[in-house]
Amino acid sequence: MTTMRVLILHELGEAIRNRWLLAYGVIFAVLALGLSVIGLRTVGAVGLEGYGRTTASLLNLCLGLVPLIALLLGSVGLSGDREAGVLEMFLAQPLNRMELLLGRFVGALAAIGLATFLGFGLAGMLIGLASGSSGGLQYLAFLGIALLLAGVYLSIGTAIAVAARSRMQGMAVALAIWFASVVVFDLVLIAAGAMAGAGAQVLAAAVLLNPVEIARILALLLLDPSLEMLGPVGGFLVTRLGGPGTAGLLLGALTAWLVAPLALGLVFFESRDPL
Amino acid sequence: MISIRGVSKRFGKVAAIDGITTEIADGEFALLLGSNGAGKTTLLRCILGMHRFEGTISVGGHDAAADGRAARALVGYVPQRPALPSDLTCTEVIDLFARLRGRRHGDPAWLARVGLEASAGAPVRALSGGMRQRLALAVALQADPAVLLFDEPAANLDVTARRALHRDLEELAGRGRTVVLATHLAADPLRVATRALVLHRGRAIYDGPASGLGAAVQQRVIFTLNGVGSGDLLPLLARFPGVRVVETPGTITATTPAGDAFGLLAAVAVAGLRPVEVHLEEPSVDPQRLIESGASLDAQPQKEPTP
Numbered sequence: 379m380t381t382m383r384v385l386i387l388h389e390l391g392e393a394i395r396n397r398w399l400l401a402y403g404v405i406f407a408v409l410a411l412g413l414s415v416i417g418l419r420t421v422g423a424v425g426l427e428g429y430g431r432t433t434a435s436l437l438n439l440c441l442g443l444v445p446l447i448a449l450l451l452g453s454v455g456l457s458g459d460r461e462a463g464v465l466e467m468f469l470a471q472p473l474n475r476m477e478l479l480l481g482r483f484v485g486a487l488a489a490i491g492l493a494t495f496l497g498f499g500l501a502g503m504l505i506g507l508a509s510g511s512s513g514g515l516q517y518l519a520f521l522g523i524a525l526l527l528a529g530v531y532l533s534i535g536t537a538i539a540v541a542a543r544s545r546m547q548g549m550a551v552a553l554a555i556w557f558a559s560v561v562v563f564d565l566v567l568i569a570a571g572a573m574a575g576a577g578a579q580v581l582a583a584a585v586l587l588n589p590v591e592i593a594r595i596l597a598l599l600l601l602d603p604s605l606e607m608l609g610p611v612g613g614f615l616v617t618r619l620g621g622p623g624t625a626g627l628l629l630g631a632l633t634a635w636l637v638a639p640l641a642l643g644l645v646f647f648e649s650r651d652p653l
Numbered sequence: 654m655i656s657i658r659g660v661s662k663r664f665g666k667v668a669a670i671d672g673i674t675t676e677i678a679d680g681e682f683a684l685l686l687g688s689n690g691a692g693k694t695t696l697l698r699c700i701l702g703m704h705r706f707e708g709t710i711s712v713g714g715h716d717a718a719a720d721g722r723a724a725r726a727l728v729g730y731v732p733q734r735p736a737l738p739s740d741l742t743c744t745e746v747i748d749l750f751a752r753l754r755g756r757r758h759g760d761p762a763w764l765a766r767v768g769l770e771a772s773a774g775a776p777v778r779a780l781s782g783g784m785r786q787r788l789a790l791a792v793a794l795q796a797d798p799a800v801l802l803f804d805e806p807a808a809n810l811d812v813t814a815r816r817a818l819h820r821d822l823e824e825l826a827g828r829g830r831t832v833v834l835a836t837h838l839a840a841d842p843l844r845v846a847t848r849a850l851v852l853h854r855g856r857a858i859y860d861g862p863a864s865g866l867g868a869a870v871q872q873r874v875i876f877t878l879n880g881v882g883s884g885d886l887l888p889l890l891a892r893f894p895g896v897r898v899v900e901t902p903g904t905i906t907a908t909t910p911a912g913d914a915f916g917l918l919a920a921v922a923v924a925g926l927r928p929v930e931v932h933l934e935e936p937s938v939d940p941q942r943l944i945e946s947g948a949s950l951d952a953q954p955q956k957e958p959t960p
Contacts, residue, residue, distance in 0.1 A: 381753055381755075384749070384752040384753055385753075388738075388749055392738065392740060395740045396740065462736045462739075463732065463734055463735070463736030464736045464737065464738060466703070466732050466736070467730075467732065467735065467736060467737060467750075467789070467792075468753075469701065469702075469703050470701050470703070470725060470728070470730040470732070471725060471750065471753045471754065472722050472723070472725040472726035472753070472754060473722065473725075473753060474721070474722050650705075651703065651704050651705060652703065653698065653703055653704075
C-alpha cells in the first residue's frame with residue numbers, strides 16, 4: 379500500500395470515526411428534502427418538489443455552507459495536529475512532506491465528497507422517486523460543482539493551516555475568508571458597480587477572484603441560462619463567450635482556485651519548519 | 654551511522670544549536686545530555702529532517718536534508734511527549750505506522766513487549782502518559798530500525814518503568830542498534846551508555862566516553878528546614894569537599910558529585926540534624942563543573958572533522 383493511500387484512508391477513517399461526516403451528510407439530506415417540501419407548500423401542493431426547483435433553492439444554502447465546512451476542516455486539521463504533537467510523529471516517518479499534505483487533502487476531500495453525495499444523494503433519490511427524473515442530471519452536476527467548491531475551500535484552508543501559528547489563528551483566518559467570500563464580496567461588487575461605475579468587463583474579472591461567485595454563475599448557467607437569471611456579469615460572459623465558453627472559463631477558474639492555494643501551501647510546508 | 658558536521662540551527666536571533674560536530678558509530682549507545690533548553694530536542698529534530706539547519710547530517714550515508722525519506726527509514730523516534738491519533742486504538746496505531754513504513758500491518762506482539770496487550774483495543778485518548786510513551790516505543794521498535802532516537806523517554810515513567818526502559822535500550826544497543834538518548838537525567842543511562850555528548854546553550858561542551866564525565870555528574874540534595882538547626886546544617890555541609898551550598902528562606906540546597914550524596918545524608922543524620930524534608934534529585938550533568946574540570950571541549954584542542 380503506498381504511503382499516500384495509507385494517509386488518505388487514515389484521514390477518511392478519522393472523519394468517519396469523528397462522526398462529523400455523518401453529521402454533514404444528515405444536514406445536507408435534511409436541507410435538500412426540507413427545501414423540496416417547503417417549495418411545494420408555497421405553491422399549495424403537498425409532496426416533494428422536482429429536481430430543478432430544489433436545486434435552485436439549494437444553491438444559496440450550498441454556496442454558504444460548503445465553503446464554511448471545507449475551510450474549517452482544512453484549517454484546523456494540520457494546525458490541530460501540530461498543536462497536539464501528532465504531526466511530529468508523522469514527520470518522523472519515511473514519507474515526504476508533499477505526500478503528507480496531499481494525502482491529508484485528498485482524504486479530507488473524499489470525506490466531504492462522501493458526506494455531500496450521501497446527504498444530497500439520499501435526498502435526490504427520494505425526490506426522484508416522488509417527482510420523476512426530470513432535472514436529475516442538473517442535480518448531479520450541481521453536486522459536482524458543490525464538490526469542486528469544497529475542494530477549492532479545502533485547498534485554501536490547507537494553505538491557512540500550513541501558515542497559521544495555532545489552530546485558533548487558523549480558524550480565525552478561515553472564518554474571515556468565508557465571511558469575505560460569502561458576504562462582503564457581493565456588497566463590494568454592488569458598490570463598485572453602482573458608485574464607481576465599474577463596467578461589466580471589470581466586474582467579470584472581479585468575479586473570478588471569488589470562487590463562491592464563480593460557482594454561483596456556473597450553477598445558474600446549468601439551471602437556467604437565461605440572461606435575467608445570470609445577472610449582469612453572467613450575462614456579459616455568456617454574450618461574449620457563449621454558454622459553453624463561459625462554463626469552460628468558470629470551470630477553469632475554479633480548478634485554478636483548487637490548485638493554486640494547495641500548491642502555495644505545499645511550497646510553504648516544504649520550505650518552512652513545520653513544527 | 655550518524656554523522657553531524659557543523660550543524661547550527663537558529664530560531665530568529667536565538668541559536669538553538671551552534672556548530673555541533675560529532676560522529677555516532679554503529680551500535681553505539683550515545684547519551685545526549687544537557688539541561689532544558691540546551692538544544693537536545695532541536696538536534697534530534699534536525700537529524701529527522703524536521704528542521705532546516707546549517708551544516709550536514711547524514712544517517713547511514715543518507716543526507717538528512719536532501720534525502721530525508723531514506724534517512725528516516727533507518728530511524729525510529731520516540732518524542733518527549735508522544736502524541737498519537739487519539740481516536741485510534743493501540744492496535745490501529747501500530748497498524749497505521751507499520752503501513753507508513755510499507756508493511757501490510759503492524760505486529761501486535763510489540764504491544765505485549767511494551768506491556769500494553771491488555772489495552773490493545775483501547776483508544777489512545779484513554780491511555781495515561783506512561784502508556785502513550787510505551788505505545789510510541791512499540792511504534793518505533795516494530796520497524797526494527799538501525800537507529801533509535803529517544804527524547805526524554807523517561808519523563809512520564811515511574812522509577813521502575815524507567816529502569817526497565819533503560820535495560821531495553823541497553824539490550825537494543827547490544828543487538829547492534831545505534832541508540833541516541835536525549836535526557837537531562839544521568840543516573841541510570843550513564844551506567845549503560847558508551848558515549849556522551851553534552852550540550853550547553855546550544856554548544857557541545859563534551860563529546861567522549863560516558864564514563865569520562867566524572868565529577869561533572871552532580872546531584873542536588875534539598876533540605877527543607879523548620880527554622881531550627883539550619884545554623885548547624887550549613888557548616889556541616891560546607892565541610893564536605895566539592896559540595897556547593899545555597900541557602901534560600903526555608904531551604905538549603907547542596908550540590909554534590911552524584912556518588913557522594915548518600916555520604917552527605919549519613920553525616921547529617923549522624924550529627925542529629927532533622928530537616929522537615931529531604932529531597933534527592935536525580936543526577937544530571939553540571940555544565941559549569943564540566944568546564945571547570947577541564948574535560949570539556951572548550952578546554953581541549955578542537956578536533957578537525959575528518960573529510
